[in-house]
Amino acid sequence: MLAAPRDQFPATVQIPSALLFLGEIGYREIVVHISDNDLERYALGSLPEAELAPLEEHLLICSECRDRLEATEQYVMAMLAAAAHIRNIGTGK
Numbered sequence: 906m907l908a909a910p911r912d913q914f915p916a917t918v919q920i921p922s923a924l925l926f927l928g929e930i931g932y933r934e935i936v937v938h939i940s941d942n943d944l945e946r947y948a949l950g951s952l953p954e955a956e957l958a959p960l961e962e963h964l965l966i967c968s969e970c971r972d973r974l975e976a977t978e979q980y981v982m983a984m985l986a987a988a989a990h991i992r993n994i995g996t997g998k
């Protein structure tokens with residue numbers, strides 16, 4: 906069945922855009938989580954603005970990815986701290 910998914914809902918229903926684009930293959934059954942790579946880029950603040958909005962919308966509705974983001978942020982912070990430490994050793998500071 907390939908009816909336009911949007912037509913099945915009243916116009917007032919808000920569908921998260923991260924799920925909306927999967928409408929044609931059945932967004933009800935498929936939950937796409939944020940990739941580890943994207944979470945890492947988000948934590949580093951290096952995600953392009955175009956990818957930021959759908960990612961943040963997904964975070965609003967998905968506690969699983971919020972937990973993963975928290976873990977990723979801790980990992981990124983630890984990596985940045987370690988990298989800074991190594992750089993400081995390298996420069997003799």
Ligand SMILES: [Zn+2]
Nearest residue numbers: 938939967970
């Ligand atoms: Zn998720």
